[in-house]
Amino acid sequence: AQSVTQPDIHITVSEGASLELRCNYSYGATPYLFWYVQSPGQGLQLLLKYFSGDTLVQGIKGFEAEFKRSQSSFNLRKPSVHWSDAAEYFCAVSNFGNEKLTFGTGTRLTIIP
């Protein structure tokens, strides 16, 4: 069964600093990988996705993620965070032929001035 691990439950970053949120997945075949952001009481917004091709994926709001097969990772990065980036971030995985999304437990991002 596929699984997703987000080892960091809560991260605090200063505004303007760089950010990296970790995501590791467990699945035998080539995964489809996603990062979603959720503001309090809201649904999920897709930041970026990886299906195939270039392993460095650019997303919305200045986010990017890099797929590293050897490390089974898909870490999310942003060079300079803004106060509006404070939210919950979820990594998710599915694969061709299996439409179900499996979510990680999420990482809560707090931004301090």
Place this chain on the structure above:
Amino acid sequence: GAVVSQHPSWVICKSGTSVKIECRSLDFQATTMFWYRQFPKQSLMLMATSNEGSKATYEQGVEKDKFLINHASLTLSTLTVTSAHPEDSSFYICSARDLVSGGYEQFFGPGTRLTVL
């Protein structure tokens, strides 16, 4: 494009009553819709997958007689929580995808907060 709406956004009901939540794809045809449940400060757990015109497929541990799902059209799926109890209080989120277009991406609704008194 690819907008999914949910109605209502929040609902409070008495224990023992039934509550219906609607999920609509506004600008695309959703061949498949998904229903998730999210407890406070936790991740999303898939409850069921529904394909238009067929019965929903429920995840292990989800009571199909309690959580009735109907996907009667390509733009609407409903989740009915029957005989609701306080432990059913949660945030319910739907998502939709359009397999015809070849997309594997799921588009999420804004969620419905259910509180059972």
